[in-house]
Amino acid sequence: MQLDWTTFLLQIVNFLVLVWLLKRFLYRPVLDVIARRRQGIEKALSDARDAEARAETLRQDYERKLAEQDSAQAADMARLGDEIAAERRRLMAKLDAELAAERERQVALVEKQTADAGRKAGDTARAAALSFVSRLLGRLSGAELDSRLVDMLIEDLATLPAEQLEALHDAAAAPEASLQLTTARALSEADESRLLGALADTLGRSLPITKQIDASMQSGLRVGIGPWMLAASLADELAFFRSGARRAC
């Protein structure tokens, strides 16, 4: 190959054309592609940064909400705890009140049962005592005891209160008044005489007399005058005990 200046110039021109062509059709598109890729990478990077920022925001938001939730849950738990404690206190108070009432009720019932049992025991004891006394006096009763009871009647007749004496006097003053004498057994003449004398002195007059024997009296006598009856007998005294015993219960 011949080297001259023309060729050299042409080669230079050729080279320049080639360079232009390369630049025009190859280099520029490649640069464009590179620029676009760079832009794409930058955009992707920007998007990623945005996403990261959003994710961070969301994470922070989530953590905040989580914290709030935890806080609310804790508050709810505390409130629930308070409510449970209050309800428990209420139920315990109610239970305590019920138990106290039940205890009080049981105490009252036990006291009542004890009192009832005491009363019944007292009743039984009194009934037994009356039975013993009745049997004992029934064995001991006789004419001598009758005579002593007549003595007691005469003695007490003289010491009766004025009000009672006046009432007996009024009863004896009735025109149809009479004495009804009931004895456990026939009185001796001496005892009957003493008795009638004392009655006449007390009543201010002698009254017609009717006599009756009632062995159930065990010993002693009863004297009926109008609406009143003077009783000095074992049966009446025991009845007096029995009546008083019932009243004491």
Added chain:
Amino acid sequence: MRAEHPDPPAPADSASYSPRLRIVERGKVTSVGDGVVWIEGLPSARMDGIVRISDGSEALVFHLAPDRIGAILLTTTPALMPGCEARQSGDILTMPTGDGLLGRVIDPLGMPLDGGTAPDCSGRRAIEGDSPPIIARDFVDHPLYTGSKIVDTLIPIGRGQRQLLIGDNGTGKSALALDAVISQRDQNVRCLYVMIGQKRSSVVQTIDTLRTHGALAYTTLVVAEATASTGIRYLAPFAGCAIAEEWMNAGHDALIVYDDLTTHARAYRELSLLLRRPPGREAYPADIFYLHARLLERSTRLSAANGGGSMTALPIAETEQGEIAAYIPTNLISITDGQIHFDSKQFARGVLPAIDITRSVSRIGGKAQHEAIKREAGRMKLDYLQFLELEVFTRFGAKLEASMEARIRRGRLLRDILAQDRLDPHSALDQLAWLIACNEKLLDGLDDGELDTALHRLRTGAAGTGLTLDSPRTEWLTAVRGWLSTTAEQA
């Protein structure tokens, strides 16, 4: 002049005792008749004291006059005649008390009428006693279920309450009282049924009914038949009250039925006329109010410090032609804590039980009603009363708005639900089941046959359920839906 009897010194005061001449009063029987005896003398006799007569008879002093006393004959002998001697015993009339009386039929003096031996009793109690003081009482806050749908839901009764059953003859008052007694099975309530002046056939029927339903085991019947003397009829409610009072004081719950106090008032009037007491308002002895108030005031609920027992009273009063403004009914209405009124017109129309809800009221029962039933019953009574008013318009064929027609339909449904056969008490669980079903409108649109089946299913379901009145409503609702769905499937 003061005699020795009836107030001798108590032997407890033994130091003051001395044997001495006793001066006692001696009375003389002047006349005998109609269960009453007149006695001359005994100027220191006191009311309700017992007088012993020489023939062995006993009488209760009931009337004091300046020159003589009138007494109710408690026991008599053929030898009783004018001229017999009478003396004060110093005793007062008492009744045997205790659980030995359960299942027994006795007269107002405690003598057995059922052919058995004398009741084995733990004690005796005066038939006339003071009512508990206010400080010994507690609030009525425990329900007493009568087994009646209407009563238990709309007119509830509490333990310790006094609820009057009032209405014309043959309207179902005694049936409701028997329902109430039968309903107390397994409720730890001791029952007393006092029958005053009733025919023997009624007495036998009542005993049979209680026995058939297994209620005699926890019930005592105090019977003063129509043929009993006036005095015995008069004493019957007091005798029953003394027995129930003893149970109450022993910490138990007791239910007492006085069947009926109108007859008792008549007996008292008869007695008063026999004893020549002056009549009061409407020719009744004026103190009948005091008498019944004294009787019913003894029913209450005691505080825990006094044992916590209760005595619920169901006095029955009969009206004539539905007239509740008569003397005895108004007395009893004012004494009691409420009344259940039975209407003869409803009875004639076949609306059973013939309870007139508009006139019935329970003043303190609401406090005792269980919360669940109270919540479900809610405005039911008011709604039902409004329905009864609205229903009047339908008689004229008036065209009503849709809402009113719906209310009328619902009222009619409620009336059908509340219908109940005689001697067919329902449990509290059954009451709650139908209340929930009704409030949830689960029974709406059912025809008569379907409704009966549904109610039967509810009753069967409630009887076999493990739920209690305290169970949550959601559980109840699920159960009720389940029972009713079974009904729907079967239909």
